[in-house]
Every structure is written in structure tokens, then in C-alpha cells.
Amino acid sequence: MGLKRKQTIAHWIATIILTLYCLIAIFLIGNLILSSFKTKTDLVYNTFGFPKIFTLDNYRKVFLEDGFIRYFYNSIIITSLSIISLLFVSSMTAYGIARYKFRYKSVVEMYFLLGLMFPIQIAILPIFIILRSLHLINTYWGMILLYTANMPFPVFIFSQFFRDLPTALHESAIMDGAGEFRIFRQIMMPLSKPVIFTVALISFVQIWNDFYLPLVFLSRKTVRTVTLGIYHYLSNFLAYWNYVFAAASAALIPIIIVFFIFSDQIIAGLVTGSLKE
Amino acid sequence: MQKRKSYIFFILPGFLIYTVFMIIPLFSAIYYSLFSWAGIGPKIFIGFGNFKKIFFDPQISPVFKNALRNNFVYMSIAVFIFIPIQVLLAYLIDKQIIGHRFFKLIIFLPFVISSTIVGFFSLLVFDPNIGFLNTFLDAVGLTYLTSSWFGDPGKAFYLLVGVIGWQGIGVGMVIILANMKSIPEEVIEASIIDGAGEWIRFWRVMLPFLKPSLINVIILSSIYALTQFDLPYIIGGPTGGINGVMDFMNLFFYRYAFGDAYFGQTAIGFGASISVVTFSIILIIAIVQNILLKNILHRD
Numbered sequence: 001m002g003l004k005r006k007q008t009i010a011h012w013i014a015t016i017i018l019t020l021y022c023l024i025a026i027f028l029i030g031n032l033i034l035s036s037f038k039t040k041t042d043l044v045y046n047t048f049g050f051p052k053i054f055t056l057d058n059y060r061k062v063f064l065e066d067g068f069i070r071y072f073y074n075s076i077i078i079t080s081l082s083i084i085s086l087l088f089v090s091s092m093t094a095y096g097i098a099r100y101k102f103r104y105k106s107v108v109e110m111y112f113l114l115g116l117m118f119p120i121q122i123a124i125l126p127i128f129i130i131l132r133s134l135h136l137i138n139t140y141w142g143m144i145l146l147y148t149a150n151m152p153f154p155v156f157i158f159s160q161f162f163r164d165l166p167t168a169l170h171e172s173a174i175m176d177g178a179g180e181f182r183i184f185r186q187i188m189m190p191l192s193k194p195v196i197f198t199v200a201l202i203s204f205v206q207i208w209n210d211f212y213l214p215l216v217f218l219s220r221k222t223v224r225t226v227t228l229g230i231y232h233y234l235s236n237f238l239a240y241w242n243y244v245f246a247a248a249s250a251a252l253i254p255i256i257i258v259f260f261i262f263s264d265q266i267i268a269g270l271v272t273g274s275l276k277e
Numbered sequence: 278m279q280k281r282k283s284y285i286f287f288i289l290p291g292f293l294i295y296t297v298f299m300i301i302p303l304f305s306a307i308y309y310s311l312f313s314w315a316g317i318g319p320k321i322f323i324g325f326g327n328f329k330k331i332f333f334d335p336q337i338s339p340v341f342k343n344a345l346r347n348n349f350v351y352m353s354i355a356v357f358i359f360i361p362i363q364v365l366l367a368y369l370i371d372k373q374i375i376g377h378r379f380f381k382l383i384i385f386l387p388f389v390i391s392s393t394i395v396g397f398f399s400l401l402v403f404d405p406n407i408g409f410l411n412t413f414l415d416a417v418g419l420t421y422l423t424s425s426w427f428g429d430p431g432k433a434f435y436l437l438v439g440v441i442g443w444q445g446i447g448v449g450m451v452i453i454l455a456n457m458k459s460i461p462e463e464v465i466e467a468s469i470i471d472g473a474g475e476w477i478r479f480w481r482v483m484l485p486f487l488k489p490s491l492i493n494v495i496i497l498s499s500i501y502a503l504t505q506f507d508l509p510y511i512i513g514g515p516t517g518g519i520n521g522v523m524d525f526m527n528l529f530f531y532r533y534a535f536g537d538a539y540f541g542q543t544a545i546g547f548g549a550s551i552s553v554v555t556f557s558i559i560l561i562i563a564i565v566q567n568i569l570l571k572n573i574l575h576r577d
Contacts, residue, residue, distance in 0.1 A: 011374040018369070019376060022383035024443075028398045047412070089291045096287025108288070115299050117563060119504045121527060122552050125534050125545060126302035126309060129316070149298035151291060180283040209391035211507045216535060230393040231511065237400060248394045259389045263382055266389070270448060271455040 032252065036245040043242055058246035068247055070222065071229040078140055078225065079207045082147035083200050090151040090199070091192065094158030095184055099170065109159075115152035124216060131217065138220040146217070147207055154199045157272050161195045162188070198269035201262055208255060226251045306556070309549035316545040327550035341551075343521050344529040345558075351438055351525075352502035356495055359442050360449060363494065364487070367454040368479070381454070385447030392444070396511035399440045403427050427512060430522045437523050441508050445501070449494040456490035457483070492570045496563055503559050506531070526555050 007015075035043055036058055038051045046052060063069045097109055120127070127146065128137070136142030165188070173183045189196075214225045224232075230247050233240045259266065310327055314320040331341050366384060370377045387395065402409045403426035411423040427433045460483060468482045506527040509517060515536055517524025534548030 007375055011369070011372065014369050015375045018366075018380045018384075022380060025383050025386050028401070031401075032394075032398075047409075089294060092287045093291030093295075096284040096291075100284035100287075102284055108292075111300075112291075112295065114303075115295070117500065118303055118556065118559065119500065120299065121504050121506060122556050122559075123299060123302035123306060125549050125552060126305040127298060128534075129309075129545070130298065130302065145294065146298055149294045151295055155291065180286075184287070205389045209389070211392045211511070215510075227391050227393045230391075230397065234393065234397055234400065234511065244397055248397055252390060252394055255389050255391075256386075259386065260382075263385070267385065267451045268455075271452050 029252070029256065032245055033249045035242075036249040038242070038245075040242045043245075058242055059250070062243050062246045062250070066229075066243065066247075067221070067224075068226070068229055068250070071224050071226045072250070074140075074218075074223055075208060075225045075227075078143045078147075079204060081140065082144045082207050083203045085144055085148045086151060086154055086203055087196055087199060089148055090154035091158050091189070091196065092184070093151065094155045095162050095188060097155070098159040098162035099165075112152050112155050115150065116156070120146070120150050121212060124212075128216065137217055138223050140223070142217055143213065146213055147203075154203070157199055157269065158192070158195060160272060161192055165191065194265075198265050198272075201258065201266050202269050204258065205255065205266065303556070306549045306552050309546055310553045312546040314544075314546040320546070323546075327547050328554070330547065331550060331554060340521065340524070340529060344517070344524045344526050347434065347517075347522075347524060348503050348505065348526050350434070351441075351505065352499050354438050355442075355498040355502050359446060360491070360494060360498065363446060363449040364453055364491075366446075366450045367457055368483075370450075370454055371457040381447075381451070385451060387444045388447050390444070392507035392511055395440065395444050396508060399427070399436075399508075399512055403436065427518070430519045433513070433518050433522045437509060437512055440512070441505065444508070449498060452494055453487060453490045456487050460486045492567075495570060496566055499562055499566065500559055503555060503562070526551070530555070 031048065034050060035047075037054050037056070038046070039053055039055050039057065042052050063072075093112070097105065097112070131137050131142045131146075134142075136145065169187060169191075170183060173187055178186070209227060210225075211227050211231070214228045215231075218224055218228060226247070230244065230251060233244045233247060237244065311322060311324060312320045313323045313326065330337055332338055366380075370381050374380075400408075405411060405423075405425040405428055408426070410426070414420060414423045424432060426436055464482060464486075465478070468478045473481065504527055505525045509523045509525050509528055510531070512518075513523030513528075515528060515532055517528050530548055530551040533544045533551060
């Protein structure tokens with residue numbers, strides 16, 4: 001559309017303002033990463049420039065002496081196992097809801113949407129009591145269970161997808177004598193690769209960055225995640241501030257890389273279903 | 278559509294995990310709210326005693342009201358300031374102004390940055406002694422504009438809201454943008470041929486089409502505003518900053534539920550009653566908004 005691309009004066013003003021606004025994020029992230037390679041004195045006298053002496057000392061200190069290698073390990077285990085479990089359970093649930101006819105189907109659909117309205121934080125106290133009685137506080141499994149239970153959005157995305165698949169697929173597979181689970185595993189799963197990928201990306205961002213659940217359930221240092229590790233640095237900011245840059249950079253870089261490669265999928269996934277009335 | 282029974286086996290695992298770890302906890306908070314209980318030891322039934330304490334106790338109720346007011350002020354800012362900005366941003370990007378792809382990406386970017394890192398950024402920018410902002414203002418000779426920022430009770434709340442907005446504004450923007458892209462090209466073209474100006478065209482032609490995304494963004498933003506926790510906790514601390522200017526319902530809840538440092542022991546029953554209040558407010562607001570929004574936006 002030629003009409004759309006005409007850049008009026010108002011548009012130029014918007015372009016300039018938004019450029020300045022976007023520079024904030026770029027400056028903060030760039031500065032964070034550059035600062036992580038500076039010595040403490042360099043940080044004080046050369047806050048905004050390139051490192052005068054390029055040092056990996058901050059990283060060495062953070063990872064080897066302050067236990068971040070452990071926090072990263074914890075974050076990686078919790079995030080990856082939670083995503084696998086979430087994908088497995090939520091895709092099956094959505095498949096059962098979207099592809100079969102049964103009584104009270106709409107009630108079950110509503111039931112799974114309930115969690116979209118009430119964030120997990122509201123239920124956190126009784127969850128705490130349940131996890132405590134199961135001895136799952138300060139464990140990976142407790143976290144994996146909770147991230148899996150927080151499934152309304154993935155179930156919703158998967159349902160939207162399964163609903164639109166042609167029924168003929170299923171029927172011909174039945175004719176060939178395939179069982180229900182084989183159909184799901186060998187026909188439906190390969191078809192849903194793009195949705196699986198989208199759900200995995202969104203869950204990765206959410207679980208990797210999550211602050212609240214680790215704060216409540218992972219108080220022991222051995223199970224602490226990266227976000228919690230950074231938080232503990234922040235509470236004693238001045239003593240550690242050259243290390244926070246290294247810890248934060250290391251936590252941020254994987255997310256930024258994933259975001260720049262897959263931003264379209266992440267955004268499209270979040271937008272899914274928001275236009276339904 | 279299949280009519281076989283095997284749907285049960287597909288749904289069952291999810292149903293169980295979801296029910297045990299989300300739905301039962303959500304509603305059993307109502308049960309716990311009726312007891313005085315420290316989490317261990319005896320549970321004593323006290324009826325609505327906890328709720329009386331929230332609303333009428335001379336020590337507790339001012340803290341509750343302050344936190345709730347902050348939630349509502351923030352919610353109003355989100356709905357009446359952030360959402361119009363999100364619509365404007367989506368409109369500019371949809372218009373494909375120069376740089377639109379870059380803007381969409383970078384405006385959305387802070388959403389994928391963890392709150393602890395966003396908290397660290399705000400420390401770097403707003404720290405009174407070493408922060409970028411004061412250093413910058415000093416350097417360009419605007420020293421009289423320097424401030425203690427988060428240390429200033431008059432500014433802290435609005436700065437915090439700004440930081441939360443910076444992190445989350447891209448989400449609403451991309452939802453509204455996706456909605457704009459779904460508006461049929463012919464409708465816009467017809468209004469151009471009719472000679473409608475850009476302003477009229479936006480209000481009369483575009484806005485009615487944006488109803489689905491606006492309803493969603495308003496409700497999502499409101500729920501998000503009422504359950505705010507991460508950045509207030511990281512920036513303002515568990516007590517919500519000086520005089521509680523950065524206190525919110527969820528922090529108030531957290532202090533009683535998990536912050537045993539403040540009262541010698543955790544107060545499970547009382548904490549549960551706070552989450553029941555939050556739950557009820559979300560429910561009421563979601564219902565009211567649904568009814569109001571459907572009616573208002575239907576008139577066009």
C-alpha cells in the first residue's frame with residue numbers, strides 16, 4: 001500500500017521520539033554487557049566507555065567463587081524439565097478437549113481457562129502447604145510440578161491448533177488400525193511442531209525469568225536459580241556491583257539471543273487467541 | 278470429532294495436576310482464611326475474624342488501604358495512560374513509519390528481561406550517588422534537577438509505575454497491533470475515498486474494529502495491576518519503600534504469609550484472608566469490566 005508508507009511530519013516526529021526511547025533499552029543492555037568485562041576501578045572512572053582492560057575476572061568470581069555455576073545448573077534443569085513436562089501434559093490435555101466430543105465439554109474448557117484469570121500468586125499459600133506436606137519445598141520436582149500445573153495458556157494455544165486440524169486425518173488413521181495414542185504420537189505430534197516450538201519459547205522466557213515462585217519455594221542456596229542469585233547481589237548492591245554486571249549479563253545473553261532469532265514466533269504465540277471474543 | 282472414551286486418558290493427567298496444584302489451592306484459601314493458624318500447631322476457627330482485622334484493625338487496616346489504593350492508582354494509570362499509548366504505538370507501527378520493525382522489536386524487548394535485571398537497571402539509572410541520571414544531569418549543568426528518585430516519597434511510586442510500564446508495554450502493543458492488521462484493507466480505503474481525515478478515520482472506522490483486543494488488554498492489564506509483585510519487591514523492598522509508597526496488596530500478603538521476620542511467625546490464616554480479598558476484587562473488576570466494555574464498545 002503506497003498510502004500507508006507516506007511519511008508525514010507527524011510520522012517523522014514519532015520516528016525521532018521512538019528512536020530515542022529505544023536507545024534506552026539498547027544503551028542499558030549494551031552498557032550492562034560492556035561493564036561486565038571491566039575492572040572495578042574502570043567501572044568507576046569509565047562508566048560509559050569500552051573496557052580499558054578487558055577482564056574475565058568478574059565472571060570467574062561470580063561463577064566459581066559465588067556459586068553461580070550452581071545457580072545456572074539449577075535454572076537450566078528446572079527450566080528444561082518444566083518445559084518438557086508442560087509440553088507433554090498440556091498438549092495431551094488440549095488434544096483430549098479439542099478433538100473429542102463428550103458431555104460437559106464446554107465446562108471442562110472453561111475450567112482450564114479459569115487459571116488465566118487468577119494468577120498462581122493468589123493460590124500460593126495453600127500450594128505452599130501442599131508442597132510442604134509432600135516434602136517438595138526446595139526441590140526441583142516441586143518447581144516442575146508447579147510450572148506444569150500453570151498450564152491454562154499452553155492448553156489454550158494447543159486447543160486452538162488441534163481444533164483446526166481436519167478430522168479426515170484421524171479417520172483414515174483409525175481405518176489403518178492405529179490406536180488413539182499412536183495417532184496422537186505419530187500423526188498429531190509431528191504436525192504440531194510449530195505450536196510445540198511456540199509454547200516452548202514462551203515457557204522458556206517465563207520460567208527462566210520467573211522471580212516469585214523461586215523466591216517462595218527455593219530458599220536453600222543449593223537450589224537457588226539465577227534470578228534469585230542476582231536478587232541476592234542486589235540486596236547488597238554496593239559490595240558486589242561489579243559482579244552484578246557479570247551475573248546479569250550471563251543470565252540475559254541467552255534470552256536476548258533467543259528473542260532476536262525467534263521474536264516473531266514469541267510475539268505471535270502471545271497474541272494467539274487474544275482476538276477471540 | 279471423535280466420540281470415543283479415550284479423551285479421558287488424554288485429559289486426566291493434566292486435569293489432576295491442574296486441579297491439585299492450581300484450582301484446589303485457589304479455593305482452599307477461602308477455607309484457611311477462616312482460621313487463626315501459624316502454619317504449624319493448632320488451627321483455631323475464628324470465622325471472619327481475619328477479615329475484620331484487615332478492614333478495621335487500627336494497625337493493619339491503614340496498611341491494607343494504602344496498598345490497595347496503590348494497586349488502584351496503578352491500575353488507572355495502566356488503563357487510562359498505558360493503553361492509549363499502546364494503541365498509539367500499534368497505530369504508528371501499523372502505519373509502517375520509518376523504523377517500525379526496529380521499534381516493534383525494541384519496545385517489546387524489555388518484556389523478556391527478568392525483573393531482577395530490570396530492577397538492577399533502575400538502580401543503575403536512578404541511584405542518587407552513582408546513577409546515570411544524576412551523573413548525566415550534573416554533566417550537562419542541570420544539577421538542580423537531580424533528585425534522590427526512589428528515595429523521594431513523592432516520586433518513587435510514579436517512577437516505579439514507569440519502570441513497570443517500560444518492562445510490559447510491548448505486550449498490549451503487539452496484541453492491539455495484531456488486531457489492527459486484521460482490519461480489512463477495503464474498509465480503510467473506503468473511508469479515505471470518503472474524504473475522512475486521519476483522526477476521524479481512527480475514531481470512527483478503526484476503533485470499533487479494535488474492540489476484541491482492547492477488551493482483552495484492559496482486563497489483562499487490570500489483573501496484572503492487581504497482582505503486581507516483582508518490581509515493587511525488588512526496588513522498594515518487602516515493606517514497600519519509605520512510608521509504604523511502593524506497597525501493593527501482594528507485598529502486604531507476602532509479609533504476613535512468608536515474611537516471618539516481621540511478626541515472629543508466619544500467619545497462614547491471615548495471609549489467606551488477604552489473598553481471598555485480592556481474589557474477590559479481581560473477580561468483581563473482571564465482571565464489571567466485561568459488562569461495561571461490551572456495552573460501551575457495542576454502541577458504535
